[in-house]
Amino acid sequence: MRTIDTLVIGAGIAGLSAAARIARHSETLVIERESAAGYHSSGRSATFCHFGIGDGLVHKLTAMSKAVFAAPPEGDHPPLAKRMAAFFVARAEEEQQLDRLTETTLAHSPDAERIAGTDLQSIVPVLKTGPDGFASGLYDPDAYKLDSDAMLQANIRVLRSAGAQLVTDAPVEAIRRDGERWIVDTPGESYAARRIVNAAGSWADTLASMADVNPLGLTPLKRTIIAFRPPEGTDVSDWPFTKTVGAGFYMLPEGSGRLLASPMDETPSEPCDAQPDEEAIALAAWQVEQATTMPIKRIDHKWSGLRTFAPDKSPVAGYAPDAPGFFWLAGQGGFGLQTSPAMAMAAEALALDLDWPGELAAQDIRREMLSPARLGNQFSRSSTSAKV
Template identity: 40%
Template sequence: MRGLTVTGVYDVAIVGAGMAGTSLAAAIGSQARVLVLEAEDTPGYHATGRSAAFWSETYGGPGIQPLTTASGPSLRAGGYLAPLGSLHIGRAEDESAMDAFLAEFADSDVRLDRVDPADSVPGLRSEWTLGVQEASCAYIDVAALHAESIATARRAGADFVTDAAFAGATRADGIWTIETKAGAFQARTIVNATGAWADTVAARAGVRPLGLQAYRRTMVQLRTDPGAPEGLPHIADIAGRFYFKPEPGGRLWLSPHDETPTDPCDAAPEEIDVAIAIDRFEQVVDWRVAAVERRWAGLRTFAPDRLPIYGFDRDVPGFFWCAGQGGFGIQTAPAAALLAASLLLGVSPDPAVAAIDAARYSPERF
């Protein structure tokens, strides 16, 4: 993709080829001439390529749930989801948190059932007495979903240019001139889908930043003794101190659920966070950690109210925000792309997202 010669004025230039940018390119590619610009050599290098790879309707809270739920049918139809289930666990002192969690989703279509967590987790330590089952939680094939969004966009005629870091943009007579490491391009609309770099890109285009903040999240792959049993669900602490899920070969992916503020960067795990993750895990089950086989970190980027941002900038014409997806951008990608596409093109929303209130995600709220 790098080195592709592109000419003329595009309808839409999407800056960022992670899941947000490519899924939007796929959604609008047949209705507009689209250019996708990616700073790295490979699309999806940052947050998309470092996802914890599960789909949970409760993850992110009630403000994210409509987008996640609306994404479910297309993800299942495409074969991107596989059964997993989730078990939210707590100790006696977490009773109020568990009650609040159930109350948050009481009026939604998400089924949540009180259960005895010991029935699902062999070796669970005795103090973990509270459990709520979320049966709909699933594995999500992030790589396949991202690859298909790129392929769909390209089949529709979208051009991709990698190694094209955004340097700045100016607008005259309704046309943006975009300066990148790979050269200059022109488009009528810029879509800012750059994740942790979204405020930086906005500033370089003369657009007021919206206060987005990136946070580092740590993940480790463990080999345990005994290995993760077959049928183990995703396990999440109701107090937000950890989560882990089984992987092939009896391995586990574990996170201390950390959120460390950071500047946009190529995130790397800190040893202290790996140690914290293991310590918290060992307080949950009596399994021995035999080895830490992998460790990595990714960035989750939030707006001040922790809801994503989809829509045209309030002050600068032709500048569209597709940012602030936090850790929920993969699981909400199909619905978010349809919602953003309707706002970007000025058309009625697809029936799959017609009931979602787009105003709650508008940049005009800042």
């Protein structure tokens, strides 16, 4: 049995970014059930940083994280992000939703501007406008397309430079409390840790139940993305990330002349290796064709991932009230990548009982906002033998 100070379970962006910071203070190990980091949600996201998702807390975490994405890379490593505008479009009956989004965005991106009528087509020429199309939009030039692989690898480099280790192909088979330590069994080795960080994504509640800890009531929701080519001769390279403020879709250029699009579906799912279904694929294509003048003749690629939310849709970071040394890092939904620098900083302070970072305080982000205690203990424990 290997003894460790901090054992992080889950090598998605949440677990790796937190581990990279915690490893500066504490002997740290990350274990991952799959063969590679970011196999599930972190590696399947369209990875865009904007203010059109989440609540006020998510917006504050995003604002703080955006400064990290804007910074130039260190050494010869690739940048974590590139600047790309975000464009939110609304039909006439959705003006109030766009007004609220405008207020939120301007608080963090003062160069954002409202656009109306046919001027929308000066930004995305294929958009339908008028009575059967979009009436207005919000253009934010200061948004970022994130590189999920670069983000994962950057955190792995920091982790290893601190002397920490990432172990893949290590699903959790059992977990229990033994005195002052947690014992975690995997097929290859068992670990005894002072603290465990539950960053298991869609499996976070399953892991808690294995440990006889009250689950949070997390909900995994499946989302589908398709890749397709625009009509021949259409240059999409300078198009922004485009998203409807209400029900509809988002799309963005992929970088190889193709477009990515999602119907923003949210289908409840068990934790799994999510796969797209035909209905969601067809819905994505239909949404794009209804909102634009583009026919989609062929879908080049399609995939799905799970976005896991806490009951109040805000992220969770903090020790379980009913289990000493069991640290929750979960519920980061579809905003995990864009908030990961801020969430990692918060997790570091909370897990190690450090002073609250000034960068978080400056955004009026407080410890209690992230605490699992805010959710109560309304969810009962259940035993399970599932591997995490």
